[in-house]
Amino acid sequence: MAVAIQLHSVTKTYHRAGETLRVLDELDLAMDASTFYALMGPSGSGKTTLLNLVGGLDHADSGKLMVGADDLAALDGSALAQWRAENVGFVFQGFNLLPVLSARENVELPLLLAPLSRAQRRAQAERALELVGLADRMDHKPRELSGGQEQRVAIARAIATDPQILLADEPTGDLDRSTADQVLELLQRLNRELGKTILMVTHDPQAATYADKVIHLDKGKLGRIDDNRTASGAGARS
Amino acid sequence: MPFKLLWRNVTGHPIRSLLTIASVAVAVFLICMLHAVTSGLTRTLSAAASNRLLVQSAVSLFVDLPLSYQQKMAPVPGVEAICKWQWFGGRYEQDKGGFFAQFGIDPETFLPSYPEMSIVDGDYDEFRKRRTACVVGADLADKYGWKVGDTVPITGTIFTRTDGQPWQFDVAAVYRSSSASIDQQTMWFHFDYLHESLETGGAIGPQGVGVYMLRIAPGTDPIGVQQAVDALFENGPQRVQTTTEAEFNRQFVSMLGDVPSLLQMVGGAVLFAIFFAVLNTMIMAGRERTRDLGVLKALGFTDRTTALLLIAESLLVCGLGAALGLLLGVVLEGPFAAATASFIPGFGFDRGTLLLGAGLALAVGLISGLVPGLRAARLTTVAALREVG
Structure with missing residues (x-):
């Protein structure tokens, strides 16, 4: 299986209130393409920082981070923005939909950066919304949708440009169990049917069971990687 | 779609936007009226004939x-x-x-x-x-x-x-x-x-x-x-003072004080006040939308594009205000000209007045949009997304 994301000795530090925090500490990690990863660990272990680095939202202080064939350290400013638009889809805990736009218009947002006509944009946004089961909610504003529906719109927005990688930061953190399961099933389906590589930060062990592999971080270093597909017992969901 | 986003952002806070647009409209209207008065006075003075002299008492026009x-x-x-x-x-x-x-x-x-x-x-x-x-x-x-x-x-x-x-x-x-x-x-x-x-x-x-x-x-x-x-x-x-018609008109106008300078000062003050009002609105809008800007950046919008969105929003608000103010001015120009014809026969909106009103409003919009726009451009995506919505 091809390697989608590769980290060699990646370090990231933050300076807060005169204190230096080493959030990622010479991390080495390789993630396969078309695999659903859950990223777990205690608070401050570097999960969200790792997600931000892989998504090109932030730069590592040192080390090498390759996503596909792209060395993210070599990209800066608008080049990195363009790379994000073409390669990554984000799903956030708080959904982060633009409240003034309808579901369809929110999904169309990333497509504005693609060379598409208005009609093509609209059609592609509608296809993404149909895929997440919201064909009948396209013209609703975020405030007119339930939390689960909002997150599904956010997922539709993340896949609208057909990126290879989906990054999800606690996507079910604001949802009840039943709705969370529906969202996780949707992510699993996107991985299995469309071959998306998914990296999902979660604190929820039950959510992690939807992933193929679970990466455990501890104090900025790799703890272990569990493979749910080979695990026995109740750990994995298929 | 980008215009739709701009429009929705403006109409997202209808009362605040309406008040800002209305204050820009009133300012543009006032500035245009003041400019029309000063240029009317100038026109009146410059239209004076060179072959007419006026003889008045050296003591005062009232003698x-x-x-x-x-x-x-x-x-x-x-x-x-x-x-x-x-x-x-x-x-x-x-x-x-x-x-x-x-x-x-x-x-x-x-x-x-x-x-x-x-x-x-x-x-x-x-x-x-x-x-x-x-x-x-x-x-x-x-x-x-x-x-x-x-x-x-x-x-x-x-x-x-x-x-x-x-x-x-x-x-x-x-x-x-x-x-x-x-x-x-x-x-x-x-x-x-x-x-x-x-x-x-x-x-x-x-x-x-x-x-x-x-x-x-x-x-x-x-x-x-x-x-x-x-x-x-x-x-x-009775000693007399003989002047050209232009000088006579100038003295007549200056009996009211240095009217053009006074009007320009009032116009400048109005402009300043409105600049701060629009700037305040745009800074508030920029801050409220920090998280949205972070989302746009995460989706692949560049720093420049996110800055332009805020600048364009400011220009849109000021442009709407300018259009309303100019419309008000054009509608009221006739009645005002009729009411002041005896004092300012040259009063009237010309292309320069309209361009001045529109230009100043757009300049205010541009500068007011630049402040939150530059902040948006400098904002890192991670910091913006961390903002509590």
């Missing part, structure tokens, strides 16, 4: 000159014609709250000295022949519905009739003016009618002439005539 001065000035080389002007200061009986100027003049020399005036109704000869006749401006005739042949009762405030009745003036002709130096809201009547009434005891009031207008012959040096006339009365009984 009359003796009637005998006309005969003394007539032989001055270069003086082609003389016309007396006397401010009447009467009130029209049917509109006591309204105001328009009335002047007693010499009909024989008046119209030939003002080629910019043309008679559009009635007959100037009829005016010359009848001592109680008057000529009125077309705008004045329109305002009060006067027609040739009507009698207009005017109550004197400086010159009052001893019988307690108003003065009666017969409309003999209606004029239009092609120059900003002469408005179309003035009534001209026979100076002799006024003078004889005073002489015979039919009326009481100051006897004399407010201003003498001297028309000078083509090719004559106006400065030479000015000096010659001033020299004539250097030893009294």
Whole structure:
């Protein structure tokens, strides 16, 4: 299986209130393409920082981070923005939909950066919304949708440009169990049917069971990687 | 779609946006009106004829000159014609709250000295022949519905009739003016009618002439005539000051103070106030939308694009305000021009006024948008997404 994301000795530090925090500490990690990863660990272990680095939202202080064939350290400013638009889809805990736009218009947002006509944009946004089961909610504003529906719109927005990688930061953190399961099933389906590589930060062990592999971080270093597909017992969901 | 996002962001806070748009509209309207007034004054001054001199008392415009001065000035080389002007200061009986100027003049020399005036109704000869006749401006005739042949009762405030009745003036002709130096809201009547009434005891009031207008012959040096006339009365009984029509107009305007500078200062203050109002709105909008900006950046929008979104939003708000303000100005231009025609005959919106209003509003929009726009550009995606929505 091809390697989608590769980290060699990646370090990231933050300076807060005169204190230096080493959030990622010479991390080495390789993630396969078309695999659903859950990223777990205690608070401050570097999960969200790792997600931000892989998504090109932030730069590592040192080390090498390759996503596909792209060395993210070599990209800066608008080049990195363009790379994000073409390669990554984000799903956030708080959904982060633009409240003034309808579901369809929110999904169309990333497509504005693609060379598409208005009609093509609209059609592609509608296809993404149909895929997440919201064909009948396209013209609703975020405030007119339930939390689960909002997150599904956010997922539709993340896949609208057909990126290879989906990054999800606690996507079910604001949802009840039943709705969370529906969202996780949707992510699993996107991985299995469309071959998306998914990296999902979660604190929820039950959510992690939807992933193929679970990466455990501890104090900025790799703890272990569990493979749910080979695990026995109740750990994995298929 | 980008415009839709802009529009939705503007209409997302309808009351705040409406108030900002309204304040920009009022500011643009005020600035345009002030500019129209100053440029109207300038037009009036610059439209003054170079072959007309005005002789007034060296003490003040409010001090009359003796009637005998006309005969003394007539032989001055270069003086082609003389016309007396006397401010009447009467009130029209049917509109006591309204105001328009009335002047007693010499009909024989008046119209030939003002080629910019043309008679559009009635007959100037009829005016010359009848001592109680008057000529009125077309705008004045329109305002009060006067027609040739009507009698207009005017109550004197400086010159009052001893019988307690108003003065009666017969409309003999209606004029239009092609120059900003002469408005179309003035009534001209026979100076002799006024003078004889005073002489015979039919009326009481100051006897004399407010201003003498001297028309000078083509090719004559106006400065030479000015000096010659001033020299004539250097030893009294009443010293005079002879000026060009432009200078006379300038002095008349400056009696109110340095009006153009004052108006420019007021305009500047209005502009400053509105700049802070729009800036405040845009900074609030930028801060409220920090998380949205982070989302846009995460989706692949560049720093430049997110900054442009806020700048464009500010320009949209100010553009709408400018459009509303200019519309208001264009609608109210006519009534305002009519109300001020006696003081500022050159008042009017020209292309420069409209461009000034629109340009200033857009400049305010641009600068007000730059502040949150630059902040948005500098904001890191991670920090923006961390912002509590």
